[in-house]
Amino acid sequence: MKKLSTLIFFSGLFFAKNSFAQRNEFDASINAGNATIVLHGGYERFETGNYFVAKSFSPSYFLSVRHFFSNRFGLGLTLGYFADHGDYSYLERYHQYYLGSTYTRSSYIISPEITLRYFIQSGLKLYMLVAMGVRISSANINISGNTIYADARPQTHVVIPALQYTPIGVRWGTKAGGFAEFGWGYKGIINLGLFCKI
Numbered sequence: 001m002k003k004l005s006t007l008i009f010f011s012g013l014f015f016a017k018n019s020f021a022q023r024n025e026f027d028a029s030i031n032a033g034n035a036t037i038v039l040h041g042g043y044e045r046f047e048t049g050n051y052f053v054a055k056s057f058s059p060s061y062f063l064s065v066r067h068f069f070s071n072r073f074g075l076g077l078t079l080g081y082f083a084d085h086g087d088y089s090y091l092e093r094y095h096q097y098y099l100g101s102t103y104t105r106s107s108y109i110i111s112p113e114i115t116l117r118y119f120i121q122s123g124l125k126l127y128m129l130v131a132m133g134v135r136i137s138s139a140n141i142n143i144s145g146n147t148i149y150a151d152a153r154p155q156t157h158v159v160i161p162a163l164q165y166t167p168i169g170v171r172w173g174t175k176a177g178g179f180a181e182f183g184w185g186y187k188g189i190i191n192l193g194l195f196c197k198i
Contacts, residue, residue, distance in 0.1 A: 023068040025076075027179065029193025031060045050155040051096075052103060052139075055086040060188060064113065072117045078131070080109035080186060088141050088154065098143050098154070105139035109162045109186050115169075123174055129166040134159055135186065162186040171195065 059082065066076025088103040089096050111133020119126035141154040166183030173195070181191040 025064075025066050025068070025074075025195050025197055027062075027064045027193050027195035029062045029064070029179070029181075029187070029191050031062075031188030031191040032057065049091050051089045051091050052105070053087045053089075054084045056084075058082055058084045060109075060186070062109075062187065062191070062193070066113065066115060068115075071120060074115035074117075076113045076115065078109065078111050078113055078133070080111075082107050082109075088139075088143075090154070101141060101143045103139045103141045105137055107135055107137040109133060109135050111162055111164065111186065113164070123172060123177075125171045127169045127171070129164065129169055129181065129183065131162075131164040131185070133162045133186075135162040166191075 060080055061082070062078055062080040064076055064078040066074045068074040083104070083106050085102065085104040088101040089098050091097075111131045113129055113131040115127050115129050117125050117127040135158075137158050137160075139154075139156045141156060143154065162185070164183060164185030164187050166181045166185075166187065168183070169179060169181040171177060171179040174197075176194070176196040178194050179192070181187060182189065183191070
């Protein structure tokens with residue numbers, strides 16, 4: 001009886017593990033254009049008057065894991081990173097200060113994501129994705145000696161909402177493959193990557 005119980009126990013663990021594993025996906029991706037430019041049309045202006053204008057597109061990098069509770073519904077978590085640089089100034093009403101100043105910045109994104117598959121075929125899936133998380137940024141601002149407005153303090157650390165809406169995502173492959181996502185938000189307009197099931 002003890003051997004039978006042990007066999008049932010380990011068989012249950014084996015099938016549970018394999019059932020769980022088949023429903024998990026891990027992916028790594030990169031997008032064209034970081035969240036700053038995509039979300040804000042090339043600039044960011046915070047309520048405090050801090051004004052950031054990115055000089056160039058920078059890629060964003062993402063690692064994601066998601067668990068599918070059914071063939072169509074999945075819940076996951078994404079971690080992202082991007083770095084950008086550009087021009088910094090401070091705006092208050094009609095006056096602009098710290099002109100000629102620059103910034104370099106690192107940003108991290110942490111976001112839960114919901115995935116809904118609406119077309120499923122062997123080796124091909126179409127889906128949509130919605131998400132809301134946070135972006136944590138830290139900037140190094142060089143004010144170039146422009147201290148004419150003592151009350152204007154550069155905002156070097158910010159925590160702001162990070163949103164993503166992807167109406168069209170395409171995945172090809174079974175145990176492993178690639179994907180392309182087209183949407184709007186912290187993953188940019190186009191997000192490309194690779195995935196695997198473990």
